[in-house]
Amino acid sequence: MAKVARMYHERGLRQSEIAAELHISQPRVSRLLKRAVELGVVRITISVPSGVHTDLEDALEARFGLAEAVVTDTGSSDADDEGSVERALGAAAAVYLETTLIGGDSIGISSWSSTLLAAVEAMRPSTGQVVEEVVQLVGGVGDPRVQVEATRLLSSFASATGATPVFLPAPGLLGSSQARESLMGDPSVTQVTAHWAALTTALVGIGTLDPSPLLRSSGNGISDADQDQLRTLGAVGDVCLRFFDAEGVPVASGLDERVIGVSAADLRRIPRRIAVAGGVRKVSAIRGALRGGWANVLVTDVTAAQVLLGG
Template identity: 60%
Template structure:
């Protein structure tokens, strides 16, 4: 079709088309100026510019600026079936990547959260704390409906203040109603858990998880983060060793999975007061924020298992994810 169009175009038309294209794209002239200088109508200028694109005389090339990794983002999205991804131009471990991840996630949330969203958040995450500290209020005040805690938060008072600050600040910035769960993240046995979740106040929070539109979570490695370790909301060293023996590599909201992202079949889940895996997977948009090579296995597993559909991570992890061998290849 393009060849036939070109053959039907005379040399004089091609010359005029090329001249108009150069005046518009190279010299920055407006269409009315071009029409006046060449003494042709403005609609004809517009048609000539359109034809120049159709015939390949004008080609648009997008050149990403430094620090933007669109091709890499698209490669990881395609491989793991993500709806979106953001890569931060930083590499390293822990404290080295945390500030940049937090700042990038803040910008992502500011531009993608919608009015009326109900956001569930895992409160024991230093990265998410850095995120909300970097966020700015939107003009016009309230736009989120609720900010809801996804896992129990009662722990060491000195550390609890950090989790409360995370939830409180996000609620303040967005004008949302904060909903805290007044219960520990981990209890001694199933009977204790059943008694706590039967409390009407706790039951109301659990019911709100079904109405969430967005989840914002950290991705934990098998080794608990310093913040979570200090909180007291963790399993014992013996239980962590058992998770390791079963092939555990990471967790989301204290639900542990293996390298394929498959939930580990243990009775530990019965001791967690937090959102159930099936309820979590039912949230329409699930944003995972994590970085550093120490967390690579956990991040990859969360992607393989479909725990999250949006990933915000650092450049080093993203490159490793893109270079991961195709598991379908023998």
């Protein structure tokens, strides 16, 4: 047993070579190697490189039933440095997407997320088409000075993956439910929303009650009155402007009837839902999103992961 183990692990011989040299069968070599591990003759240790957090990733997957978690360092000693968090999350998400997008996907992407923009801009162009199409999940029309960011998000992702971009030519939030109902029936919108049922993956950010600077400046931000109502109803965060409480249960408010975007039910039917979000400020929103099944893949930072697991 020890001889076989040394030949395999130290000399690097294949099992077939060991069998030939010792004049025993290859199945016996395999059994001896397995037995060597069971009896402690061979001890396998894994040395995790600095900056790799598989322990936190495994714990997040177990705690929240995730298909996968990716935890990254921010490179800053200040846990509240949102710029560092955003850059780190963008880089980690870019690597994850480059690794796991292997062809045939139809992807929905939210429009107003600076973290997703950082991720997409960090992606290296693929050598072939790895995504069929990328579709906006929330209206991407807003203040002309800011709308370019929503357009760049979709265009850059399409360019990096070879996907066909499908833009949603509407604001994310309208002033009344009547205006939304009218616009949702417009052919220019329905030809986009028809793509949502066939999506295999969603790439989204997780927001808090206080709109992000990008969303606020786009003209699609939530008013103070709407924020007060959502807060009263127990909302802690949103995905694609669909708000939920601390347990991830959708919060029914008048705001829902004014959003031009994928519904909560349709979003959560998409098989793979990748959320890129981190920072201490967003922990309550991230926890609610995970509890409610809004995402089944999470890209986050070390500090957020530790707080999520401690609460």
